[in-house]
Amino acid sequence: MYYAIIAKDKADNLNDRLKARPAHLDRLRQLQDAGRLLLAGPHPAIDSEDPGSAGFTGSLIVAEFPDLEAARAWAAADPYVTAGVFTEVTVKPFRKVFPE
Template identity: 35%
Template structure:
């Protein structure tokens, strides 16, 4: 089942995000075959990162939560807000995805 991770950074944590980002990306690379999409949430300037949006296939909520517990951004305390939701993708993507 797909799970959406809607994760909002703590205010003033830009340096922590940049410092932890290589470890975060390595963690995501370990399950790249199960990622529907993943990327930073941005302010309207299109550059300032304020959180993360991930959609990843897991066998169930317990597995999704276990993965998040060990994820580097989460472990570092970057996120002020964490929401996890089961998701059913019913619409074919046409824009916003690399070819």
């Protein structure tokens, strides 16, 4: 089943985010290589593909896990969590309907 990992960034965290980004992306690539990643990306703080110094307000990851506990455990070990980038992380089941 898919699970949505919805994370909220702490304020003024761009430097922390950039430091943790390579390790965060490595974990996402592992999910992608295993065919388990549906989508992932950040929420820009402003209406722009590249928000520059405005940074980001959070992230969304939708990936396949065996169960909710496995999804929560994966999210808790994310480098953005361990680096203190995220202030809040919600993990919940997600059912993909479209595109088919």
